[in-house]
Amino acid sequence: MNNSKNILLLGAPGSGKGTQAKLLETELNYQRIDTGSLIRQAISEKTDLGLQALDYVNAGKLVPDELIIAMVISHAKNIQDNGGKILLDGFPRNIKQAEALVENNIVLNKVININIPFDKLTKRIVGRRLCTNKSCGAVYHVDFQPSKVIDICDICHSPLMQRNDDREELVNARIETYMTETKPLNEYYEKANILINIDGDKEVTHIFEDIKNSL
Numbered sequence: 704m705n706n707s708k709n710i711l712l713l714g715a716p717g718s719g720k721g722t723q724a725k726l727l728e729t730e731l732n733y734q735r736i737d738t739g740s741l742i743r744q745a746i747s748e749k750t751d752l753g754l755q756a757l758d759y760v761n762a763g764k765l766v767p768d769e770l771i772i773a774m775v776i777s778h779a780k781n782i783q784d785n786g787g788k789i790l791l792d793g794f795p796r797n798i799k800q801a802e803a804l805v806e807n808n809i810v811l812n813k814v815i816n817i818n819i820p821f822d823k824l825t826k827r828i829v830g831r832r833l834c835t836n837k838s839c840g841a842v843y844h845v846d847f848q849p850s851k852v853i854d855i856c857d858i859c860h861s862p863l864m865q866r867n868d869d870r871e872e873l874v875n876a877r878i879e880t881y882m883t884e885t886k887p888l889n890e891y892y893e894k895a896n897i898l899i900n901i902d903g904d905k906e907v908t909h910i911f912e913d914i915k916n917s918l
């Protein structure tokens with residue numbers, strides 16, 4: 704059934720990529736490279752990358768390619784050299800990043816594009832809440848998947864938080880960045896014959912089944 708080695712998850716912000724990526728990681732043993740989380744961690748640790756990325760993230764823009772490409776390629780090579788299956792989540796975000804994968808012989812076998820009607824994205828993003836305990840990382844939604852106790856994680860009882868860039872005033876900028884920079888990747892991978900479109904407007908478990916069946 705599952706004979707796809709390296710895969711990429713594509714989709715607009717709020718499409719549910721992160722939730723599906725976690726399932727692929729835990730249930731199918733993919734090793735996930737989640738550039739958004741790596742960047743947020745760098746920002747909270749005030750590393751060079753974090754300090755340089757902060758203004759871009761807070762403007763809903765992509766951080767410059769030269770800050771991100773080398774880091775992802777090195778993670779990916781490590782996984783590949785150890786015989787693991789790579790799951791890219793949040794990279795590539797533009798054609799230049801996609802070409803960097805090709806240049807570095809990181810071959811993608813399948814690209815899963817999660818589709819959500821555009822008018823639903825804002826509500827999905829603004830209501831999202833994350834567990835502050837990084838080793839837990841549970842994700843909730845104030846309306847669609849609320850925690851039992853408001854703002855407290857059901858699993859580890861740590862406080863929940865809203866991502867800074869999930870605030871309503873930044874969401875339009877992020878969606879616009881997606882439209883201009885990232886969406887062209889759908890066509891890029893369609894031409895390469897590896898794009899799979901998945902309906903993301905369903906129950907999480909149904910979407911995961913659809914993804915598994917497509918691999």
Ligand code: AMP
Binds near residue numbers: 761763764765800868
């Ligand atoms: P995400 O958690 O994937 O929504 O990413 C959060 C933010 O991190 C994005 O809005 C970008 O500012 C930045 N980011 C994540 N991945 C990339 C990437 N591959 N290239 C450039 N910027 C990125």
